[in-house]
Amino acid sequence: DGGITQSPKYLFRKEGQNVTLSCEQNLNHDAMYWYRQDPGQGLRLIYYSQIVNDFQKGDIAEGYSVSREKKESFPLTVTSAQKNPTAFYLCASSIGGGVGLVKTQYFGPGTRLLVL
Amino acid sequence: AQTVTQSQPEMSVQEAETVTLSCTYDTSENNYYLFWYKQPPSRQMILVIRQEAYKQQNATENRFSVNFQKAAKSFSLKISDSQLGDTAMYFCAFSSSGSNDYKLSFGAGTTVTVRA
Numbered sequence: 001d002g003g004i005t006q007s008p009k010y011l012f013r014k015e016g017q018n019v020t021l022s023c024e025q026n027l028n029h030d031a032m033y034w035y036r037q038d039p040g041q042g043l044r045l046i047y048y049s050q051i052v053n054d055f056q057k058g059d060i061a062e063g064y065s066v067s068r069e070k071k072e073s074f075p076l077t078v079t080s081a082q083k084n085p086t087a088f089y090l091c092a093s094s095i096g097g098g099v100g101l102v103k104t105q106y107f108g109p110g111t112r113l114l115v116l
Numbered sequence: 117a118q119t120v121t122q123s124q125p126e127m128s129v130q131e132a133e134t135v136t137l138s139c140t141y142d143t144s145e146n147n148y149y150l151f152w153y154k155q156p157p158s159r160q161m162i163l164v165i166r167q168e169a170y171k172q173q174n175a176t177e178n179r180f181s182v183n184f185q186k187a188a189k190s191f192s193l194k195i196s197d198s199q200l201g202d203t204a205m206y207f208c209a210f211s212s213s214g215s216n217d218y219k220l221s222f223g224a225g226t227t228v229t230v231r232a
Contacts, residue, residue, distance in 0.1 A: 031218055042120075042207055042222035043161075050218060058219070090161060097216055102149055102168065105220055107161035 003027065004108035006091050011113045013078065013085060021076045021111045023091030030096030032074035033105060036060060037088040046089075049074055050096060078113060086115050118143045118210045122223035129198045130231050136183075137193045137226045139208030145169075149211040150184065150191045151220070156204040164206070167191065169213070198230045 004025045013019045025032065031050050035043040045058030049068040063082025068074055074093075078085045089112075092105040119142040129135035141150070152164040167175045167184050174182050179196045195202055208223040 033218070033220075040225075042224045043220075044222075045219060048218050050216075056218075088159060092161075094218075097218070102166065102213075103211065103218060104149075104151070104163060104166060106163065107153075109158070109160050 004091060004093055004106060006089075006108040006111050008111060009109070011111055012116050013113060014116050016080045018077055018079050019113070021078070021089055021091075021113070023074045023076065023108060024072055025074075025091075025093040025108075026072060027093055027106065028071075029093035029106075030071070031094045031103065032068070033092040033094075034058075034064070034066065034074070034076045035090045035092065037090060037110075043090060046076065085113055088112050118148075118212070118221045120208055120210050120221050120223040122208055122226050124226045125224075126227045126229070128229045128231060129195075131198055131200060133198055134194060134196050135198055135228060137195075137206055137208075137228070139191045139193070139223055141189050141191065141208075141210045141221075143189065143210065143212075145212060147213040149213060150182075151209040151211070152180070152182070152191075152193045153207045153209060153222075154202075154204045155207065155225070156201075161207075165193070195228070200230050200232060202228060203230045204228060 007022045033048040034046040047066045049055040065077045091108040094103040094105045150167045154162045165177045183192045205225045210221045
């Protein structure tokens with residue numbers, strides 16, 4: 001089955017610790033995205049990647065880092081610089097750019113990050 | 117950045133009845149894409165329906181339909197014959213149509229509860 005997987009489902013972070021959230025897709029999509037969702041709110045874009053070895057900051061990139069070494073994978077690291085990391089994190093993917101192409105985003109099941 | 121506004125934080129509907137969710141957006145572009153996503157208690161974001169601004173015909177997907185009013189910048193979602201499984205948070209989202217535009221702007225969401 002084609003889809004997007006995220007792991008782990010729950011993640012606990014200690015003070016001063018970096019943690020990495022995994023996102024993998026087998027949809028053959030060029031573009032991938034990371035969003036943060038706080039309780040009762042919409043999604044905010046952290047980072048996105050249009051193609052392998054390239055990524056751009058979204059609206060709330062501070063305290064986060066990403067890499068895109070493979071088309072299928074787009075891991076997100078929450079660094080110790082992110083002072084309020086408790087949230088629900090969603091990964092998405094879409095086709096790449098092109099005139100007239102709708103870049104509909106499809107989402108993974110999410111990772112809940114909690115600070116101990 | 118485009119602004120997406122969902123003015124109804126919560127709505128309740130009796131099973132088998134119809135409910136309409138409102139969404140307005142702000143843009144100076146002529147062509148763009150609009151989406152409705154559903155987030156049930158599992159928190160997986162699921163695409164419900166999408167609309168391309170250049171298409172005058174309103175999109176429909178089974179019991180879900182939209183009323184797209186381009187001049188008014190309005191994009192409402194109608195859920196007909198509501199089912200218990202429709203209970204979820206619904207998000208309206210906007211995307212520019214440019215080949216290098218990847219950002220999806222979300223509204224704050226509307227929580228829909230379907231009563232038995």
